[in-house]
Amino acid sequence: MRRILTIAIGTALSSASLALAATPATKTAPAAAAPTHDPTIPQPGWKPPRTAWGAPDLSGYWSNATITPMTRNTRLTDKPSLSPAEAHAAEKVFTAALEDAEKPTDPNATTKQLATKASDSELLKIRPEFAAAGGDVGGYNAFWIDPGTHIMEVNGQFRTSLVTTPDGQIPRRKDGTAVGRFPGGGAQRGGQGGTVQRTAAAGGAPRLGSYDSYEYRGLGERCIMGFGRNAGPPMLPNGFYNNDYYILQTPTSVAIDVEMIHDTRIVRLNVPHRTDGVRPWMGDSVGHYDGDTLVVETTNIPQAQNLYGSWKNLKVTEWFTRVSPTRINYRFQIEDPDTWAQPWGGEYDFAPLHGIIYEYACHEGNYALPSILAGARRADKEAAAKGTAAPGN
Numbered sequence: 001m002r003r004i005l006t007i008a009i010g011t012a013l014s015s016a017s018l019a020l021a022a023t024p025a026t027k028t029a030p031a032a033a034a035p036t037h038d039p040t041i042p043q044p045g046w047k048p049p050r051t052a053w054g055a056p057d058l059s060g061y062w063s064n065a066t067i068t069p070m071t072r073n074t075r076l077t078d079k080p081s082l083s084p085a086e087a088h089a090a091e092k093v094f095t096a097a098l099e100d101a102e103k104p105t106d107p108n109a110t111t112k113q114l115a116t117k118a119s120d121s122e123l124l125k126i127r128p129e130f131a132a133a134g135g136d137v138g139g140y141n142a143f144w145i146d147p148g149t150h151i152m153e154v155n156g157q158f159r160t161s162l163v164t165t166p167d168g169q170i171p172r173r174k175d176g177t178a179v180g181r182f183p184g185g186g187a188q189r190g191g192q193g194g195t196v197q198r199t200a201a202a203g204g205a206p207r208l209g210s211y212d213s214y215e216y217r218g219l220g221e222r223c224i225m226g227f228g229r230n231a232g233p234p235m236l237p238n239g240f241y242n243n244d245y246y247i248l249q250t251p252t253s254v255a256i257d258v259e260m261i262h263d264t265r266i267v268r269l270n271v272p273h274r275t276d277g278v279r280p281w282m283g284d285s286v287g288h289y290d291g292d293t294l295v296v297e298t299t300n301i302p303q304a305q306n307l308y309g310s311w312k313n314l315k316v317t318e319w320f321t322r323v324s325p326t327r328i329n330y331r332f333q334i335e336d337p338d339t340w341a342q343p344w345g346g347e348y349d350f351a352p353l354h355g356i357i358y359e360y361a362c363h364e365g366n367y368a369l370p371s372i373l374a375g376a377r378r379a380d381k382e383a384a385a386k387g388t389a390a391p392g393n
Helices: 084-101 111-119 122-126 128-132 368-386
Strands: 060-063 157-159 244-249 253-258 263-269 284-290 293-299 315-324 327-335 344-352
Touching (some): 122 128
Parallel strands (some): 263 284
Antiparallel strands (some): 244 253, 253 263, 284 293, 315 327, 327 344
16 A cells, blocks of 8 residues: 555656656565566557456556646646656655655644644645645645655656646536646546535535535545545546555456445446446446457446536546556546537556555444534534534535
8 A cells, every 4th residue: 555656647846957766666565677668668569468268358456546637737837748857857856755744743743833844845835635635634644645656657658647638638618617627636636526516505405515414425535435536437546545456357247446445346248238227336337348458338427426517428438458568558538418518538557556455444434424423513503602604514
């Protein structure tokens, strides 16, 4: 779980005058010998391994941990990719900032002293959303954060965004709304539907995110689905930790075990989509093999897992292609004629996870929820006494 290194892209470009950095060693496995060729570039004559029944073999433990943002940070660059020197310089800055933030916290420090230290953190200057990792409890120590330390390299290019649109941004919705543009915090990392309004009408059901009931808290907080979109579709790194997967194939299905909240996504092979109107978590995924590629199409995505507000007619198509012994190229396309004028998508590579996935022990009925709701009821009482509205309700 700690700092699994993948080839990835970063938001760490805070200075253009940095020196080329050496790749840091992983904590979980001995450093491997440098490959004789770039593993992200398919080599002539190389054939992917096959399963016993002849399908391209995608099985095993993989990671998409990366410091590359979902959308391009145009304050830093407007280029779709970086040179190797620029990429390694960005990685060096991020790695140094992360290591500094991982230093032990002084147990005798006051809250004020810790706040001052946090305000001077180079890591928070690069990734300010890390300050909110623990929310109102003060954020995690960086020891618990495993965002990856590399720029995402795809086909020999060090990408500045996972999204592959010309400007590296998610297209505007038909109504003109801009979504997911950098910087965007959690939404920028994948647009999980945690801000959907149940209803805005007076007297209607409380909005999702209110403190009226545990049912209105976010899916990640309730340990039902991970925050961000690790499980997908599309399957995206969340920018914080647990961006790891285990892929298991059978002749009739593919199971993708997601470390975050221990979700398991099932892709049924060579069958039609369900027609009963049921919208299961992660949608209804059906797939087939096209040569060396697993093609997956997902519909019936539930509203609570909307992608930047799109869900009812959302269709996500994904392509998984083994391009070398140590890389799986992953592409996705988003289609919703009610939301966007044309399809858009993105791309990255999975790299090997040097280890296995252990249980992520987060379960529905999180013991913290009673305390969260009790605090909200206390706030209600205090607000009522003052004649004001309690925050969050």
